[in-house]
Amino acid sequence: MGVEDNKILISHAPHIWRGISTDKIMYMVVFALLFPTAAGIYFFGYYAIYLILVSVVTAVLTEFVIKKLRRKRFIMDGSAVITGLLFALTLPPRLPLWMAALGSFFAIAIAKEAFGGLGYNIFNPALAGRAFLAMCFSKEMTTWVLPPNFSYDAVTGATPLGESFIYNTDKIFLYKDLFFGNTGGSLGETSAMFILAGALILIVFRIIDWRIPVFYIGVVALGSFIMGKDVLFQVLAGGLMIGAFFMATDYVTSPVTKRGRIIFGISLGVLTVLIRNFSNMPEGVSFSILIMNAFAPLIDKYVRLKPFGFYKKRKNA
Amino acid sequence: MKIVFKKKRSFRGLPLPENKITAEKSIENLPVPEKVVIPLQQNIGASCEFMVKRGDIVKTGQKIADSEGYVSAPIHSTISGKVLKTIKMVNPVTSNVMDAAVIKSDGEDSRVKCKKLFNINESDDFFGLKRIIEGIDKEEVLKKIREAGVVGLGGAAFPTHVKLKPPPEKKIDTIILNGCECEPFITSDHRVMLENGREVLMGLYIINKLLSPEKVYIGIEDNKKDVIEHLEKLIIRMNLEGLFEIVSLKSRYPMGAEKTLIKTITGRSVPMGGLPMNVGAVVNNVATAKSIYEAVIEDKPLIERVVTVTGVVTNPKNLKVRLGASVSSLIEKCGGYRDEFNSIIAGGPMMGISFTDTDFPVTKGTNCILVSKRKLQDEQNCINCGRCVDACPMNLMPLIYVRNTKKKNFKVCREYYIDNCIECGSCSYVCPANIPIVGYIKTCKSELSKK
Numbered sequence: 001m002g003v004e005d006n007k008i009l010i011s012h013a014p015h016i017w018r019g020i021s022t023d024k025i026m027y028m029v030v031f032a033l034l035f036p037t038a039a040g041i042y043f044f045g046y047y048a049i050y051l052i053l054v055s056v057v058t059a060v061l062t063e064f065v066i067k068k069l070r071r072k073r074f075i076m077d078g079s080a081v082i083t084g085l086l087f088a089l090t091l092p093p094r095l096p097l098w099m100a101a102l103g104s105f106f107a108i109a110i111a112k113e114a115f116g117g118l119g120y121n122i123f124n125p126a127l128a129g130r131a132f133l134a135m136c137f138s139k140e141m142t143t144w145v146l147p148p149n150f151s152y153d154a155v156t157g158a159t160p161l162g163e164s165f166i167y168n169t170d171k172i173f174l175y176k177d178l179f180f181g182n183t184g185g186s187l188g189e190t191s192a193m194f195i196l197a198g199a200l201i202l203i204v205f206r207i208i209d210w211r212i213p214v215f216y217i218g219v220v221a222l223g224s225f226i227m228g229k230d231v232l233f234q235v236l237a238g239g240l241m242i243g244a245f246f247m248a249t250d251y252v253t254s255p256v257t258k259r260g261r262i263i264f265g266i267s268l269g270v271l272t273v274l275i276r277n278f279s280n281m282p283e284g285v286s287f288s289i290l291i292m293n294a295f296a297p298l299i300d301k302y303v304r305l306k307p308f309g310f311y312k313k314r315k316n317a
Numbered sequence: 318m319k320i321v322f323k324k325k326r327s328f329r330g331l332p333l334p335e336n337k338i339t340a341e342k343s344i345e346n347l348p349v350p351e352k353v354v355i356p357l358q359q360n361i362g363a364s365c366e367f368m369v370k371r372g373d374i375v376k377t378g379q380k381i382a383d384s385e386g387y388v389s390a391p392i393h394s395t396i397s398g399k400v401l402k403t404i405k406m407v408n409p410v411t412s413n414v415m416d417a418a419v420i421k422s423d424g425e426d427s428r429v430k431c432k433k434l435f436n437i438n439e440s441d442d443f444f445g446l447k448r449i450i451e452g453i454d455k456e457e458v459l460k461k462i463r464e465a466g467v468v469g470l471g472g473a474a475f476p477t478h479v480k481l482k483p484p485p486e487k488k489i490d491t492i493i494l495n496g497c498e499c500e501p502f503i504t505s506d507h508r509v510m511l512e513n514g515r516e517v518l519m520g521l522y523i524i525n526k527l528l529s530p531e532k533v534y535i536g537i538e539d540n541k542k543d544v545i546e547h548l549e550k551l552i553i554r555m556n557l558e559g560l561f562e563i564v565s566l567k568s569r570y571p572m573g574a575e576k577t578l579i580k581t582i583t584g585r586s587v588p589m590g591g592l593p594m595n596v597g598a599v600v601n602n603v604a605t606a607k608s609i610y611e612a613v614i615e616d617k618p619l620i621e622r623v624v625t626v627t628g629v630v631t632n633p634k635n636l637k638v639r640l641g642a643s644v645s646s647l648i649e650k651c652g653g654y655r656d657e658f659n660s661i662i663a664g665g666p667m668m669g670i671s672f673t674d675t676d677f678p679v680t681k682g683t684n685c686i687l688v689s690k691r692k693l694q695d696e697q698n699c700i701n702c703g704r705c706v707d708a709c710p711m712n713l714m715p716l717i718y719v720r721n722t723k724k725k726n727f728k729v730c731r732e733y734y735i736d737n738c739i740e741c742g743s744c745s746y747v748c749p750a751n752i753p754i755v756g757y758i759k760t761c762k763s764e765l766s767k768k
Contacts, residue, residue: 008673012756014742016666119698256703307734308711
């Protein structure tokens with residue numbers, strides 16, 4: 001905000017800026033996402049590259065066109081790239097390309113821009129796009145392939161959390177495969193190791209708050225333990241890792257206060273455990289996050305900070 | 318006896334790039350200006366009324382304006398000469414129109430003579446002065462401080478005599494001398510402490526005498542190690558060990574804000590809407606302490622102050638300036654502009670006010686003139702990242718204020734305690750979307766005060 005008067009500017013204090021802009025943050029996240037992306041390409045082959053490219057390009061193009069239609073300025077701030085990339089990472093590795101494009105279009109056009117663009121969306125656009133596809137093409141969205149070098153020679157198979165998933169090896173090997181990503185599942189969700197590597201960068205540079213993923217995963221572990229499930233398996237399998245680190249931590253759709261974020265993480269964990277154990281869906285991460293996205297504004301409304309110098313009024317004073 | 322104490326834990330503040338390029342530069346005198354413009358509203362509180370009129374001959378240090386208000390301080394002529402005219406000008410802080418006197422120098426700089434409080438010999442050393450201070454009459458000293466027009470020189474310019482005379486039911490047990498200077502670029506307090514440490518400590522001794530507290534702290538950020546060492550030596554030499562305690566604080570913005578300083582040193586939180594005296598503390602700036610000394614002992618009203626002139630000027634300097642000298646004369650003294658610039662700021666980069674007119678005078682609250690080249694970026698959408706919430710030293714939620722001010726829901730902001738905001742600028746500084754949050758907060762506050 002500045003009014004130019006000859007050449008000297010009048011502007012509000014402060015007159016310096018840290019310079020960590022939205023774009024920088026967004027491209028940091030894109031960089032971190034390249035780790036699980038690389039893992040997805042490694043495990044699921046070249047087709048993954050096409051899927052990712054189609055999603056990202058569709059997302060950016062959609063945003064560009066809509067901004068032009070709304071006569072708003074298009075800023076290449078990287079948020080559309082994140083949405084496209086994140087969306088691609090949640091897809092089954094052999095989804096037809098046109099479906100990916102459709103989902104990516106939905107994510108940007110309906111879930112983001114229709115609400116007013118960056119900062120105004122209620123739901124995480126990538127997850128909304130995925131949920132849209134899951135409703136429309138439930139068969140294609142649950143057709144999984146196994147990485148070519150998987151322990152046994154099936155080409156299509158269930159994801160680890162599916163009911164028909166069986167394994168005949170030692171548990172240690174199962175954990176190892178889950179950790180490195182050598183298992184069936186969505187493009188970017190299989191390799192816990194690569195997701196953690198990317199997430200670690202974001203946490204170290206304080207781009208994301210550790211509270212959400214730590215409480216989310218912690219509560220899922222605790223819940224699985226109470227339900228008598230294999231804790232390590234529940235934590236490593238499915239989309240929990242990528243959901244907790246990259247989707248639940250989306251600024252726009254998560255609370256702003258630290259306490260609010262803890263509540264957010266805990267609620268996510270509870271919802272995920274409930275969906276995994278009591279619904280007929282094998283996986284609950286994306287829907288837990290979407291449900292909690294809707295509650296984030298409510299959490300912000302009721303979890304307020306105590307300002308400096310706030311004293312409770314004594315009753316009889 | 319231990320004098321310097323280190324505070325390891327501090328409130329969560331921001332580490333800022335310090336840019337204290339003038340820290341090593343000794344204070345230089347700006348020659349007595351040919352012409353001064355003296356605004357009548359230089360401090361918080363009531364505006365003063367003229368006591369002189371056009372054509373009057375005034376002397377250096379002569380009172381030219383005063384006010385009946387309790388929270389007010391008189392204003393003095395800073396040079397000797399003739400009142401050329403009285404003009405109206407806009408107060409850049411409040412945007413109100415205020416009166417100002419334009420005085421043309423006669424080149425003599427002859428001082429006004431007035432009754433001294435004490436008879437002081439040139440040979441009186443500190444111990445002699447200490448004895449004199451021991452015997453002072455509190456009321457008379459307070460009157461002297463008021464008559465000298467002493468106000469807080471840290472920037473806010475609150476009349477000092479009001480601070481030093483708390484209502485009798487409020488017991489003051491802690492005095493804090495604020496030598497933090499947490500804003501980047503500014504070094505005027507730094508230099509004053511180094512070069513006038515004796516006067517500063519004597520001023521503090523007078524404050525101590527007036528309020529007789531249990532504890533007297535001198536809070537200094539640990540980026541000024543030389544000052545800490547210097548004052549430590551002085552305290553030993555002046556035999557003030559055990560009375561004054563230096564607290565070395567971590568350099569975090571805004572450490573020098575009253576509330577955060579009191580919290581860091583004493584652990585007490587000033588209640589919302591309250592004053593430091595609600596928790597038994599009084600905070601004074603180091604330059605203020607120096608001018609208290611000058612007012613009480615040397616009988617010199619507040620007519621000059623040290624200003625840091627920095628940024629893209631050829632020779633950044635710390636200048637001792639007569640109040641009312643124009644900003645352009647300061648910049649000229651520093652060799653003019655070194656490079657392209659597009660903003661001139663009175664005060665520090667975090668809380669200073671930008672202005673366009675370089676004829677604007679130096680006032681009591683001007684601690685720095687910063688000339689800079691600024692790249693203006695467009696405001697983007699708030700992405701709800703919560704950085705402003707984390708950065709706020711007052712534990713507020715700045716993004717709520719922006720959202721609701723845009724929607725004109727000013728009352729909602731009050732529910733979120735907008736009045737508690739100290740406008741330190743931390744939120745805008747960290748905002749990735751480059752939203753001028755403080756600007757929105759100021760708009761909202763002024764809308765709220767209208768109703």
